[in-house]
Amino acid sequence: MKEIRQPGAHSYVFSRYLEPIAKVNPGEEVAIFTKDAFEDRITKATDIASEILGRYLNPQTGPIFVEGAEPGDTLAVHIIDIEPTRDYAVSVHLPNFGGLTGTEITRMLNEPLPEKVFMYQLADGMLTCNERLSFPWRPFLGTIGTAPDLEAVSALTPAEHGGNMDVPETKPGNIVYLPVKVPGAYFYTGDCHAGQGDGELCGTALEISAKVTLKFELIKGKEIKWPRIESPTEYMVVGSARPMEDAARIAYAELIGWMVELGWDKWEAYQALTQIGKLHVGNMVDTYYSLVAKIDKKYALSASK
Amino acid sequence: MKEIRQPGAHSYVFSRYLEPIAKVNPGEEVAIFTKDAFEDRITKATDIASEILGRYLNPQTGPIFVEGAEPGDTLAVHIIDIEPTRDYAVSVHLPNFGGLTGTEITRMLNEPLPEKVFMYQLADGMLTCNERLSFPWRPFLGTIGTAPDLEAVSALTPAEHGGNMDVPETKPGNIVYLPVKVPGAYFYTGDCHAGQGDGELCGTALEISAKVTLKFELIKGKEIKWPRIESPTEYMVVGSARPMEDAARIAYAELIGWMVELGWDKWEAYQALTQIGKLHVGNMVDTYYSLVAKIDKKYALSASK
Amino acid sequence: MKEIRQPGAHSYVFSRYLEPIAKVNPGEEVAIFTKDAFEDRITKATDIASEILGRYLNPQTGPIFVEGAEPGDTLAVHIIDIEPTRDYAVSVHLPNFGGLTGTEITRMLNEPLPEKVFMYQLADGMLTCNERLSFPWRPFLGTIGTAPDLEAVSALTPAEHGGNMDVPETKPGNIVYLPVKVPGAYFYTGDCHAGQGDGELCGTALEISAKVTLKFELIKGKEIKWPRIESPTEYMVVGSARPMEDAARIAYAELIGWMVELGWDKWEAYQALTQIGKLHVGNMVDTYYSLVAKIDKKYALSASK
Amino acid sequence: MKEIRQPGAHSYVFSRYLEPIAKVNPGEEVAIFTKDAFEDRITKATDIASEILGRYLNPQTGPIFVEGAEPGDTLAVHIIDIEPTRDYAVSVHLPNFGGLTGTEITRMLNEPLPEKVFMYQLADGMLTCNERLSFPWRPFLGTIGTAPDLEAVSALTPAEHGGNMDVPETKPGNIVYLPVKVPGAYFYTGDCHAGQGDGELCGTALEISAKVTLKFELIKGKEIKWPRIESPTEYMVVGSARPMEDAARIAYAELIGWMVELGWDKWEAYQALTQIGKLHVGNMVDTYYSLVAKIDKKYALSASK
Known part of the structure; x- marks a missing residue:
């Protein structure tokens, strides 16, 4: 299996303006190596994150050129496996970052929260910091996306192209559908999480470096506006x-669109999601918030019966 | 078992300024009869909701005086059972109301969405409108709360006192904790839903009239700021x-407060919810949005080990 | 001229459930005495506001019964004069209140901002705390409104009924139009400000007690949804x-409605406000934010030429 | 005076990844020619904007390389003059764009608003569409900014780098201060408006092509985070x-920062802006909303007396 490692500096943007670091073919399974959101710089509980960290966070591996991908296609990324490349994860309380603190966007005059590093040992399927902070291994890709058409977007941002969505559904066994906006798609991924609660409340999950096994497929001539996810049992859209509430509106409006593609009348789809849809918060800390709207396939497919 | 029916007009506010319709004792189990959110006025698919409905929506049964309740106590409401009092539920697409339309608050110049009534037959544990719109019986109380201290709050509004939270967790088997702000608590409930998806997207769930069996208990001298819910396996807070994002912040901040009561250090609780908390949207349509933050008891109780 | 003083405790709600303290006739000019937002309790820079203040803030004088007012009418309140009843104003930095701090609604884990009392001496048309903090006398009514139909609304809240709008346009020389929802209108006012910047950034303006001279008029059978203000040169709507952005949408949507009443085509009104409307922030600190949308009468009246 | 015209296609991003089209020296006065937001494609009232317009809106002239500019400097742009290069302006009601309609971000299921083109003739200092829609010539630069450090940002977006702020204060006589993030600053401007109300309600102002006379100066080693504006009488910050409310928070928090640079104590600056600050809405339609916070120089400079 082809292994893809970032040859030089990682990317901190989802950008068409960079040179591809590798090429993959549709149908090909590849292993991609990712650094953690802190560029693997934090290694012990006594590290002072704000001194150690570089200028940018969330290094991405990419861009990866997908042969045959053209604007107007959809890239289907099958997440086959996520393996840790070390035996610990890190979470950090950073100043002016997180869901219950003033930030660079929600500006406050209050003093920042205290910094703190939490080191979690990975063993026996558990990540354990201490006897209270011990959680199961539930790995997923914090960041996954393609290059936008025109913009170069920070690796901290989730948007139409995917990016830093921080939703636990981008996990092994699921398929992530991403819009292709440039020839070759320019795929990036990174920011693996060994686990995360809804909202990623303090702003950093159980951050790990990882080896990610993916398979790419192209759906030619199929345009989507926002990232979609398919699990064995559910259809999902991520709005950011x-x-x-605007993230919620995008997620549900796009899911209605998907249901219409599946044969639903628009108003019946609106009604169905009212009664049976699911909507949870992926992140409440990034430059845009990400919410996941879902419908069980057994309901979604009832219109085509 | 004592049965409580509204003697005259139902209430459309959570208010201390009304006369109690019944008294209950702590520990007593009572059956409360509730009308649906449309005051049971919509009975067939051809009804024009905007013509039939009265001036106010969401009639409440109450206020019910809880003996011994004093400001500064917490009222624990055990939801024992919800039985339908008819064999159908109703959902309606109303003009300028819902999650994907301009509303009285999010004002737009667009034409309103088309009105439509969906009638669901209840049989064999399913609510069925047609072959596509058929969903399981998952009853809960859309509205449950006490009277605020000073204000009289619309039955359409969720807030610190509970009220129109529209979260599926106020269901049989769970305990809802509400702040007591006035002597006797002045409890109200109504707006039963035979089922609902996250967000209550179109603004109306599977609306039913019901017989609700509740048991009240008082936790004397225990003050809470926002409604809490306890299931057999989880602790939850509803923020509105x-x-x-402010609803999310309230829900998680109050859940941290609850965890601190359980013996957690504040920063470790913040960290724990980051990695294992749950956060979903109850409603994205009411005057305030309601989100539910949760933690599994097995994690929540680890601090007291 | 009739003088109206609160006979007992002031009101902390806009409520139909209280007994009127006075009656006024349309066309009658009356003097109303108001306490400051702190109930006149803070009198020196060394006072510790969080210890001195009572349970509620923003005492209102009212309700005042307006003879002949019926639901569906509009109450026109001419603000004739505001005279201070003392020679100082007070502003206070309170914990967890203000525009650049976490609050009870925008919950944060940060430590609150430091408390601080600013005493301003009123002399020669200036309010002076020190040589840097010295601002002109620009008095207005922070709070002015009628009783809602069904709800009793906190005196800290601005909404359809007016209330705690904290917009500098409710000042002498202007007319405030308020919806009448209950017989007698149940008018309240209070919270006079000797001056305030846009946004009322720290949450408290130059707070004074005052003698307010008003004249009431009724516009029979004229319904408005949100408070309107008329100055000698402008038409304005306050959205809260x-x-x-929802406050902005309400303010402009209602101003379009007013222009349609003045003879405008809806789409031309939308276009006109795009090019010549004004929109500023009244408060960014209260339970709802208040924004004022305006159009100069010379443009507004061009449709009826 | 050097004249700068876009040699090929205009830019639709603020990007460091493009080749400079011209170089300017600090102190040099140059004339820059800009197209209107529609790339000058709409020329008559019967044009159907949604058919005529290209894929992108808001063409920029740039990037212009400022000799000697280095990251960490501030670029001071003196707006000397804006002259129209044609005798008409255009405003358009576009589908799913504007302040009182569902948009791509605030997703709704409602039908879009009707499209409409408004042609305004420029004569005698007035822009006149018809007798109701006739407004004075008040030109300003809708878009002005530098290239971000890492990202390439759409010309529709206002942010730290300036960009599509759509605030009327970027007008002749004022100085706009922009952060320099890349060597040469990579300055862009465009989207001239012959006039605009607060909020740019329908989403398009009085759009014109123009000849813009600017003078650039560098403040070496001076870092600012957000765009600042200086008029003869006021200091201003634009938050987007x-x-x-987050735009409001940024604008006021940065203005406090500026006042601290001028010698103010942080808490006194917070207090001063509470009592004398100004805060109005620039745009309520772009990808980020822009608000302008201001303080009169006579107050701002009192701390250094």
Whole structure:
């Protein structure tokens, strides 16, 4: 299996303006190595994150050129496996970052929260910091996306192209559908999480470096506006925006669109999601908040019966 | 078992300024009869909701005086059972109401969405409108709360006192904790839903009239700021606000407070919810949005080991 | 001229459930005495506001019964004069209150901002705390409103009924139009400000007690949804909501409605406000934010030429 | 005077990844030619904007390389003059764009608003569409900014780098201060408006092509985070974010920072802006909303007396 490692500096943007670091073919399974959101710089509980960290966070491996991908296609990324490349994860309380603190966007005059590093040992399927902070291994890709058409977007941002969505559904066994906006798609991924609660409340999950096994497929001539996810049992859309209600609106509006593609009348789809849809918060800390709207396939497919 | 029916007009506010319709004792189990959110006025698919409905929506049964309740106590409401009092539920697409339309608050110049009534037959544990719109019986109380201290709050509004939270967790088997702000608590409930998806997207769930069996208990001298819910396996807080991120902040901040009561250090609780908390949208349609933050008891109780 | 003083405790709600303290006739000019937002309790720079203040803030004088007012009418309140009843104003930095700090609604884990009392001496048309903090006398009514139909609304809240709008345009020389929802209108006012910047950034303006001279008129059978203000040169609407963009939408949508009443085509009104409307922030600190949308009469009246 | 015209296609991003089209020296006065937001494609009232317009809106002239500019400097742009290069302006009601309609971000299921083109003739200092829609010539630069450090940002977006702020204060006589993030600053401007109300309500102002006379100066080693504006009488900061309250927070927090640079104590600056600050809405339609916070120099400079 082809292994893809970032040859030089990692990317901190989802950008068409960089040179591809590798090429993959549709149908090909590849292993991609990712650094953690702190560029693997934090290694012990006594590290002072704000001194150690570089200028940018969330290094991405990419861009990866997908042969045959053209604007107007959809890139289907099958997440086959996520393996840790070390035996610990890190979470950090950073100043002016997180869901219950003033930030660079929600500006406050209050003093920042205290910094703190939490080191978690990975063993027996558990990540354990201490006897209270011990959680199961539930790995997923914090960041996954393609290059936008025109913009170069920070690796901290989730948007139409995917990016830093921080939703636990981008996990092994699921398929992530991403819009292709440039020839070759320019795929990036990184920011693996060994686990995360809804909202990623303090702003950093159980951050790990990882070996990620993916398979790419192209759906030619199929355009989607926002990232979609398919699990064995559910269809999902991720909406990212501020305020949070706009992320919710995008997620559900796009899921209605998907249901219409599946044969639903628009108003019946609106009604169905009212009664059976699911909507949870992926992140409430990034430059845009990400929410995931879902419908169980057994309901979604009832219109085509 | 004592049965409580509204003697005259139902209440459309959570208010201390009304006369109690019944008294209950702590520990007593009572059956409360509730009308649906449309005051049971919509009975067939051809009804024009905007013509039939009265001036106010969401009639409440109450206030019910809880003996011994004093400001500064917490009222624990055990939801024992919800039985339908008819064999159908109703959902309606109303003009300028819902999650994907301009509303009285999010004002737009667009034409309103088309009105439509969906009638669901209840049989064999399913609510069925047609072959596509058929969903399981998952009853809960859309509205449950006490009277605020000073204000009289619309039955359409969720806030610190509970009220129109529209979260599926106020269901049989769970305990809802509400702040007591006035002597006797002045409890109200109504707006039963035979089922609902996250967000209550179109603004109306599977609305039913019901017989609700509740048991009340008092936790004397225990003050809470926001409604809490306990299931057999989880602790939860409901936050209600606009924009939606403020509802999320309230829910998680109060859940941290609860965890501190359980013996947690504040920063470790913040860290734990980052990695294992749950956060989903109850409603994205009411005057305030309601989100539910949760933690599994097995994690929540680890601090007291 | 009739003088109206609160006979007992002031009101902390806009409520129909209280007994009127006075009656006024349309066309009658009356003097109303108001306490400051702190109930006149803070009198020196060394006072510790959080210890001195009572349970509620923003005492209102009222309700005042307006003879002949019926639901569906509009109450026109001419603000004739505001005279201070003391020679100082007070502003206070309170914990967890203000525009650049976490609050009870925008919950944060940060430590609160430091408390601080600013005493301003009123002399020669200036309010002076020190040589840097010295501002002109620009008095207005922070709070002015009628009783809602069904709800009793906190005196800290601005909404359809007016209330705690904290917009500098409710000042002498202007007319405030308020919806009448209950027989007698149940008018309240209070919270006079000797001056205030846009946004009322720290949450408290130059707070004074005052003698307010008003004249009431009724516009029979004229319904308005949101408070309107007329100055000698401008028409204005105050929208109050969260998030702030919803307050902006309400203010401009209602101003379009007013222009349509003046003979405008809806789409031309939308276009006109795009090019010549004004929109500023009244408060960014209250339970709802208040924004004022305006159009100069010379443009507004061009449709009826 | 050097004249700068876009040699090929205009830019639709603020990007460091493009080749400079011209170089300017600090102190040099140059004339820059800009197209209107529609790339000058709409020329008559019967044009159907949604058919005529290209894929992107808001063409920029640039990047312009400022000799000697280095990251960490501030670029001071003196706006000397804005002259129209044609005798008409255009405003358009576009589908799913504007302040009182569902948009790509605030997703709704409602039908879009009707499209409409408004042609305004420029004569005698007035822009006149018809007898109701006739407004004075008040030109300003809708878009002005530098290239961000890492990202390439759409010309529709206002942010730290300036960009599509749509605030009327970027007008002749004022100085706009922009952060320099890349060597040469990579300055862009465009989107001239012959006039605009607060909020740019329908989403398009009085759009014109123009000849813009600017003079650039560098403040070496001076870092600013957000765009500042200086008029002969006021200091201003533009904050851009969603929800709107976050734009307000940024604008006022940065203005406090500026006042601290001028010698103010932080808490006194907070207090001063509470009593004398100004805060109005620039745009309520772009990808981020822009608000302008201001203080009169006579107050701002009192701390250094």
